[in-house]
Every structure is written in C-alpha cells, then in structure tokens.
Amino acid sequence: MTESAVRGESLADEAAALDAADPLAAKRAEFDLDPEVAYFDGNSLGAPPKHVAERVRQVVREQWGRRLIRSWTEGWWEAPQRVGERIAPLVGAAAGQVVVADSTSVDLFKVLVAAVRANPGRDEVLVDAATFPTDGYVADQAARLTGHTVRRVPVAELPGAVSERTAAVLVNHVDYVSGRLHDMPSVTDAVHAVGALAVWDLCHSVGAIPVQLDACDVDFAVGCTYKFLNGGPGSPAFVYVARRHQADFDQPLAGWAGHADPFGMEPGYRGGAGIARARAGTPDILSMLALDAALDVWEGVDLSVLRAKGLALGDFFFRCADELLPGADIPTPREHARGHQVSVRDAGGQQTMNALHEHGVLGDFRPPDVLRFGLAPLYTTYAEVLRAVTVLREVR
Amino acid sequence: MTESAVRGESLADEAAALDAADPLAAKRAEFDLDPEVAYFDGNSLGAPPKHVAERVRQVVREQWGRRLIRSWTEGWWEAPQRVGERIAPLVGAAAGQVVVADSTSVDLFKVLVAAVRANPGRDEVLVDAATFPTDGYVADQAARLTGHTVRRVPVAELPGAVSERTAAVLVNHVDYVSGRLHDMPSVTDAVHAVGALAVWDLCHSVGAIPVQLDACDVDFAVGCTYKFLNGGPGSPAFVYVARRHQADFDQPLAGWAGHADPFGMEPGYRGGAGIARARAGTPDILSMLALDAALDVWEGVDLSVLRAKGLALGDFFFRCADELLPGADIPTPREHARGHQVSVRDAGGQQTMNALHEHGVLGDFRPPDVLRFGLAPLYTTYAEVLRAVTVLREVR
Known part of the structure; x- marks a missing residue:
C-alpha cells in the first residue's frame, strides 16, 4: 500500500468519525440533494429544502389560484415584514428591524x-x-447622486482612513474571494468614533455565522437570502435599519409599499412606521414565500453549533489539503477569521473548476484564479470535503 | 313575469350569444379558475394559467435542485432578456428593447x-x-436627487404644459381609477415637440391593448406583469428603453447584472450592451420563470381580437348597467378611449365591494368610492359581466 493511499484511508476514517459525531447531521435529510453530487456552492446558491417545491406549488394553486386578490389581505402584503422577522434572529436583530425586499x-x-x-x-x-x-x-x-466622493480602502486600513469627512462606510462581513471574516465590533466602533455610519453587507455571513447587528451597534445592513439561507435563485434580499434610524429613514426608492397608508392612494409620500419604510414596490410573493418555506430548516438550529461545524469543515479542508495538496495556495485564513468557504488559487482557473464539475464536485470560480468551496453546515459532510480535495488533486 | 325579470332574461340570452361567438373562448380553459367565482380583478392580479404551478415546481425540483449553480449558465442569467423578448410583441417593441427586472x-x-x-x-x-x-x-x-422640479399636470393639459424646461414626462397609459386610455401617439408627439422625453407606464395596458411603443417613438416605458400578463403576485416588472437611447442609458441602479462583463468582477462599472444595462442586481428566478410559463397563454392570440373583446366586454357592462343600474355613476368612458376595466362610483365603497365578494364577484375598491371591475379578455365571460352587474344591483 502506498503512503498516499494510507493517508487517504486515514482521512476517510477521520471524515467518517466527524460525520458520525456531527450534531447537525439530521438537518441534511431536510434538503433535496443529488446523491451523485458533492455540493460546494451553498455560498452562492443554497440547496433547496425538500418541502419548498410543494409549498410553492400550493401557493400558486391555493393562495393565487383560489384566494386570488384576497390573498393580499390574507398575508401577502405583510409577508416582507413577517419573513424579515424570521431572519432577524439569524443576524442578531431584535424585532422590527429587518424586512425582505428587492x-x-x-x-x-x-x-x-x-x-x-x-x-x-x-x-x-x-x-x-x-x-x-x-x-x-x-x-x-449613490455618491454621485448625493454629491459624495467614494474612496476604496482595505478593511484593515479603515480605522485609520475614516474621518470627520466620512458620512458612511460600507464593509462586506465576509470577503467573497478569500472568505476572510472582518471584525464587526471593532470596525463598527472605529466608524462610529468619527461620527460616521456603518453599513454592513452580510451576503456571505448570514446563515453561516452568528451575526450580532444590535450588539455591535450597526446602523444599516443588507444581505442576500439565496446563499446560506437557501431561499432559491435570486430570492429577495433583506434590509436592516437599526431602530434608532427608522423614524428619519429617508430612502430614495420610496414607493407605495413603504407608504404609511399604501392603499389610501395618497398623492404624496408619507413613510410608514418602522422597518416597512425600507420597502419600495409591490413585493414578489412567489419568491418571498419560497424563502419563507426555506427558512423552516432553521428551526432548532443553534447558531453556535452551526458556526462550530462550519469552522470544523474548513479545518478539515485544510487538513486534507495539507496532506493531499501540499503547497497549495489558499488565500482563506487558516485561523478562524473566516466565513464558511475555502478558496484555492489555481492557475487552471475555470478549466480546473469545469473538471471538478465533471467529477460531480460543484464549487465555483472567481477571476482571476480562485476556486471557491462553500461549506454549508446544514448539509455539507466531512466526507464530501475529502472528496472535493481528492478530486482537486486528480484534476489540477 | 316582471319587467325586470324579462330584461334579465334578455340580457342573459345576449350574454350567452356573445359567449358562444367569442373567438377567445378556448383561452379560458387554459386558466385555473374557481368555478364558484366571477373574477374581475385581472387588472390587479391576473389569474394563474393552469400549467404554472407544475412548471414552478419543476424549476425548484430540477433546475434548482438538480442542476444547482449550473443553471445560472443554462438559462437563468439570460432569462431577463429572454422573457423580455416574449413581452416585446405585446408592447409593439422590436427585439432587444425590453428586459424583465425588479x-x-x-x-x-x-x-x-x-x-x-x-x-x-x-x-x-x-x-x-x-x-x-x-x-x-x-x-x-428621482427629481430630488437630480435637482429637478416635479409638476403634476392632467394628461389633457400636458401638450400646453410642456416646454423647453421639461426634461421628461411620465404618463400612465390607462388611468388606474377611471380606466381612461390616454392617446400615446399625440401625447408623445407633444412631448417631443419641445424636446422632452416620453416615459409611459403600461401597467394597465400591457396585455389589454395593442401598445405600439416603437411606432409612437416612445423613449422609455415600464410595466407590470402581474395584471393582464398573469405572471403571479408581485412578478417582476419590465423596462423598455428605445434602441436609440441604449448606448447612453445611464441609470442609477447600475448593479452587476447590467455590467458588460458581470462575472469578470471588475471594480468599476461598465454598462453592458443593449437593454441588459437596465438590469440591476441578481434576477429573481422563481418569479421570472413563473412569468415565463404564464406568457405561454399568449401563443396564437391576435391582439386586435383581444382588444375587440375587451371593449365588447366593457360595452356589455354598460348595457347591463343601463338596464339594471340606471343612473349609476360610471367614470369610465363609454366611448372606446378606455382600457379593460369599468369603474362604478358607489357611496358604499369598500362595504359594497365586500358584499360583492361574499356573492363570489371579485372586483376591487379604490378610495374614495370607486368599485373597479377588470375585464380580462383571455378569460372573462359576458355571463360573468351580467352576474357582476346583477349582484351589484342587489347589494348596493
């Protein structure tokens, strides 16, 4: 037996042991996963929970087809706030600060x-x-329309770059290329220290990391629901407006859905109370209710357990890479300042990713040379991580 | 037999004859309609075509569930333009000028x-x-952010109100309260005569009236797809940008979906060629493909036949009202300068509409006192029109 086969066997044993001890293992059964495929793109398009297809069919048949226009007053109109409330605990937001829209x-x-x-x-x-x-x-x-200048600054340099001239700072919680996790408390504090407002993009952290918007005193945030929230392709995003900013929230897409009396058909805009003011036009109900259904899988999930598994999956990826891909260029932090993805730089780029796809390992590629492997703690297994690294070793 | 019963019987005969001669009668069978209900809200939320529920289920199960991330390059990314092309003939637009988004x-x-x-x-x-x-x-x-003043002017007075100070004029093709149809050619000409640009809102005309954007030399238009296009609750809207304006189309929601190379991940925005530039963020695929499925019902529909039936339904509404609701206050034009709806002013307002709903006649109410009855030529019958007016006579 070759040394590499021994290593492979040992990693396989390790993966099996980790999967056997996975406290989230039962969640995997709630997803409609193709047994032929190892899916590593949950950080780009989450996999569908099994019940979503039937739920959406029911929405079309019953709510749309039978209740027709009456459904607007039987739950549809308030759905953006109601579904927002289901996301709120995942981002550390008290009630009334998250709405799903656009x-x-x-x-x-x-x-x-x-x-x-x-x-x-x-x-x-x-x-x-x-x-x-x-x-x-x-x-x-936004800056062009409001007479502001935009400066692009690496996150590590933001504390030194913000000043009394800074109105707002936009930061991605997790870097989409490297998977690096930025420190929300310290960055937000630095932004606030000069009187600026902090806007966080949570696309790659919501559903992966226990985000703490209220505790970090964040001002505004946005996030998408089609990655780790599994809401479906292009499912509507969410907005967080801290309660202290809501009364004066003066947004440029002030459409009828955010009006204080939307069906009063008043000629002038009056912003509604609370987070509703972040809505714009008529909400997209089929996608909204698909997302609503998809959120059912979060029932009973402890976010600290989720986070621990996401990190353990990443740790195991590093361990497999150390053995099977020695010398690989991995821009993702080995320490735990990362989201739930591992990126590997590879000169083959898109071609290498295509070869992975041919072997049933679905990650994605970001230019110029980054192969991304998303780790979705609700359904990714350690055995799949080993499979991904093993196949990558074969095809690169 | 009372005189009114005789009148009712005669109207019923007339409705039966009209329905028997309806060239669009076969289309009704393509919709999933509740036999208990007479639906008059197709101008607010179109009824679902029968095949949409199953198609959406398939999109979730197969495209999302099995093809996963690969679906983005197997049709999803281009869907906004592809579905836009299916709408283009309904608004008189040559190829490459309509996209579905937001x-x-x-x-x-x-x-x-x-x-x-x-x-x-x-x-x-x-x-x-x-x-x-x-x-x-x-x-x-939009005006606030760009330093413009907004003036609200009745459409009839627009030709006298536009001037060299006017950058753009926004007109609703069909008035949502009265159902009045505004004259696109003459209004657009008056706007152009002073060098202003014409923006038309087609929400209440697309799928009801053979709109002629190219022939009228319209500059920009928007429209919704959940009324007469039956795309589903809150289904995504469409944008028309006349080809001559596309190269310089400089829009404020210039997100990655409109970029010349969206997956190149360039730090700066470069607008894509053609109508793609009117896209903003990631498209909402479930709703987009529900709309795509719903558009199948337009196959073989002659828009002049559609228009003729919509007007005939309205004419028959007036005929029924003349007999059964003498003296009713109907703000909808009796002549054919109208869309496919008839509005009736009624002091009972929402309560009258609630009573209609209790009798299975589903229209809607717009403040302060307007009952609206949408007439969807693809599925509304003359018998239903008679039923609506008959019930309205009973409950008001």
Whole structure:
C-alpha cells in the first residue's frame, strides 16, 4: 500500500468519525440533494429544502389560484415584514428591524442614500476595497447622486482612513474571494468614533455565522437570502435599519409599499412606521414565500453549533489539503477569521473548476484564479470535503 | 313575469350569444379558475394559467435542485432578456428593447433618472396628475436627487404644459381609477415637440391593448406583469428603453447584472450592451420563470381580437348597467378611449365591494368610492359581466 493511499484511508476514517459525531447531521435529510453530487456552492446558491417545491406549488394553486386578490389581505402584503422577522434572529436583530425586499444591490442603494442623508455635512463614503463588485458600483451611484466622493480602502486600513469627512462606510462581513471574516465590533466602533455610519453587507455571513447587528451597534445592513439561507435563485434580499434610524429613514426608492397608508392612494409620500419604510414596490410573493418555506430548516438550529461545524469543515479542508495538496495556495485564513468557504488559487482557473464539475464536485470560480468551496453546515459532510480535495488533486 | 325579470332574461340570452361567438373562448380553459367565482380583478392580479404551478415546481425540483449553480449558465442569467423578448410583441417593441427586472417602482426610478440625465439643461419633470401614486412618489425622489422640479399636470393639459424646461414626462397609459386610455401617439408627439422625453407606464395596458411603443417613438416605458400578463403576485416588472437611447442609458441602479462583463468582477462599472444595462442586481428566478410559463397563454392570440373583446366586454357592462343600474355613476368612458376595466362610483365603497365578494364577484375598491371591475379578455365571460352587474344591483 502506498503512503498516499494510507493517508487517504486515514482521512476517510477521520471524515467518517466527524460525520458520525456531527450534531447537525439530521438537518441534511431536510434538503433535496443529488446523491451523485458533492455540493460546494451553498455560498452562492443554497440547496433547496425538500418541502419548498410543494409549498410553492400550493401557493400558486391555493393562495393565487383560489384566494386570488384576497390573498393580499390574507398575508401577502405583510409577508416582507413577517419573513424579515424570521431572519432577524439569524443576524442578531431584535424585532422590527429587518424586512425582505428587492435585490441586495437595490437595498444597498436605499441604505447608502439614506445613510448619507442621515449624516449631513460630510462629503465622502468609504467602501471596502475588496468588496463584491456590485456594492462598489452601487456606492458610486449613490455618491454621485448625493454629491459624495467614494474612496476604496482595505478593511484593515479603515480605522485609520475614516474621518470627520466620512458620512458612511460600507464593509462586506465576509470577503467573497478569500472568505476572510472582518471584525464587526471593532470596525463598527472605529466608524462610529468619527461620527460616521456603518453599513454592513452580510451576503456571505448570514446563515453561516452568528451575526450580532444590535450588539455591535450597526446602523444599516443588507444581505442576500439565496446563499446560506437557501431561499432559491435570486430570492429577495433583506434590509436592516437599526431602530434608532427608522423614524428619519429617508430612502430614495420610496414607493407605495413603504407608504404609511399604501392603499389610501395618497398623492404624496408619507413613510410608514418602522422597518416597512425600507420597502419600495409591490413585493414578489412567489419568491418571498419560497424563502419563507426555506427558512423552516432553521428551526432548532443553534447558531453556535452551526458556526462550530462550519469552522470544523474548513479545518478539515485544510487538513486534507495539507496532506493531499501540499503547497497549495489558499488565500482563506487558516485561523478562524473566516466565513464558511475555502478558496484555492489555481492557475487552471475555470478549466480546473469545469473538471471538478465533471467529477460531480460543484464549487465555483472567481477571476482571476480562485476556486471557491462553500461549506454549508446544514448539509455539507466531512466526507464530501475529502472528496472535493481528492478530486482537486486528480484534476489540477 | 316582471319587467325586470324579462330584461334579465334578455340580457342573459345576449350574454350567452356573445359567449358562444367569442373567438377567445378556448383561452379560458387554459386558466385555473374557481368555478364558484366571477373574477374581475385581472387588472390587479391576473389569474394563474393552469400549467404554472407544475412548471414552478419543476424549476425548484430540477433546475434548482438538480442542476444547482449550473443553471445560472443554462438559462437563468439570460432569462431577463429572454422573457423580455416574449413581452416585446405585446408592447409593439422590436427585439432587444425590453428586459424583465425588479418592480415597476424600481424600474421607473431607473428610467426617470436616466431620462433626465439624457436631457440635460432642463429643470422639470411633468407627471400625469392622476398617476398611480407610486409613480409620483418615485418621480419626486428621482427629481430630488437630480435637482429637478416635479409638476403634476392632467394628461389633457400636458401638450400646453410642456416646454423647453421639461426634461421628461411620465404618463400612465390607462388611468388606474377611471380606466381612461390616454392617446400615446399625440401625447408623445407633444412631448417631443419641445424636446422632452416620453416615459409611459403600461401597467394597465400591457396585455389589454395593442401598445405600439416603437411606432409612437416612445423613449422609455415600464410595466407590470402581474395584471393582464398573469405572471403571479408581485412578478417582476419590465423596462423598455428605445434602441436609440441604449448606448447612453445611464441609470442609477447600475448593479452587476447590467455590467458588460458581470462575472469578470471588475471594480468599476461598465454598462453592458443593449437593454441588459437596465438590469440591476441578481434576477429573481422563481418569479421570472413563473412569468415565463404564464406568457405561454399568449401563443396564437391576435391582439386586435383581444382588444375587440375587451371593449365588447366593457360595452356589455354598460348595457347591463343601463338596464339594471340606471343612473349609476360610471367614470369610465363609454366611448372606446378606455382600457379593460369599468369603474362604478358607489357611496358604499369598500362595504359594497365586500358584499360583492361574499356573492363570489371579485372586483376591487379604490378610495374614495370607486368599485373597479377588470375585464380580462383571455378569460372573462359576458355571463360573468351580467352576474357582476346583477349582484351589484342587489347589494348596493
């Protein structure tokens, strides 16, 4: 038996032991997973919980088909707030501060404009230099319309870069390329120290990490629901507006859904009370209720257990890589300042990822050379992690 | 036999004859309609075509559940343009000018800001004074951010009100309260005569009236898909940008989905070619593909036949009202300058509509005193029109 086969066997034993001891193992059965595939893209598109397909069919058949227009007053109109309340505990938000609406890009535009309006007399917006690109594009547009300058600053340098000129700072909680986790308490404190407002993008942390928006005194946040929340492709995003900012929340997409009396059909806009004011137009109900169904899987999940498993999956990825991919260039922090993904730089890039796909290992590729492996603690197994690294060794 | 019973019988005969001769009668069978209900809210929430529930279930099970992330390159990413192309013939648009994205409110914000940017040196935006309220709210926000003033002007007075100061004019094609149809060619010409740009809201005309955007030389348009297009509750809206404006289309929600190379992850925004630039964030796929399925019912529909039936349904409503509701206050034009709805003013307001609902006649109420009856030519029958007027006579 070769040394590498011995190593492989030992890792397989280790994976089996870790899976056997996994406190979240039962959750996997709630997902509709293809047995042929090892899925590592839950950080881009979460897998569907089994009951979602039937729930959506029922919404079409019963709520839409039978109750018709009456459904708007039988739960649809309030769904954005109701589903928002289900997300709130996952981001450490007390009730009344989260609403589901529109896309992350659109929601970010709302909160960035609202943030600079809430903090007048300042002329710049700082953006995480490694931000997911659309956040930067949206910040540029918001700044252009409100007469602000955007400066892109690495998160590590933000505490020294913020000043009395800074109206708002936009930071990604987890870097989408490297998986690095930024420290929400210290960054938010540094932003507040100069009187600026903190806007966090939670796309890669919600459902992966126990986010603590209230405890960190965050001002505004946005996040998507189609990654670790498994809401479905392009499912609507969510907005967090801290309660202290709600009465003056002055957002640029002030459509009828955020009006104090939406069906009063008043000619002028009056913002509704509370978080409803972050809504814009008519909510997209089929996607909203698919997300609502998908959130059922969070019942009984202890976020500290979730976080521990996500980190353990990553640790095991590193352990497999150390043995099977010695010398691999892994930009993801080995220490625990990371989200639930491991990235591997590979010169083969998209071609290597295509080869992984052919072997049933589904991760994704981000230019110029990053292979991403998302680790979804609700359904990813240690055996799959070993499979991913083993196949990567074969195909790269 | 009383005189009124005789009249009723004669109207019933007439309805039966009209239904028997209806060239669109076969279309009704494609919809999942509750036999207990006469549905008059297709102008607010279209009824579901029968196959939509199963199609959405398949999208969840197969495209999401089995193809997972791969579906993004197997049709999802391009779906906004592809579904837009299916709507284009319904609004008289040549290929490459319609895309499905976001809500009507959000899309209107995009095109209004883009319109005033495309027409610099002017300081006002004119808005149809009877507009659906959210359009006015959005216009106020767009104007506020771009330094313009909004003036609300009745559509009939627009030709005299536009001037060299006018950057853009927003008009609702069909008035949502009265059902009045505004004349797209003459209004657009008057707007262009002073060098302003014409933005049309097609929410109450698309799928009801053969709209002619290209022929009328319209600059921008938006419309919703959940009324006469039956896309489902809150299904995504569409944007029309005339080809001549696309290269310079400079919209404020310039997110990654509109980028020239969305997966290149470039730090700066470069607008994509053509209509894709009107996209913002990640598209909402479940709702998009429900709409896609719903659009199948338009196969083989001649829009002039559709229009003729919609008008004939309205004519028959007036005929029934003349006999059964003499003296009723009907703000909808009796002549054919109307969409596919008839409104009746009634002091009972919401209570009268509730009583109609109790009798299985589902219309809706708009303050202060308007009962609306939408007439969806693909599935509304003349017999149902008679039933609505008969029940209204009983309950008011």
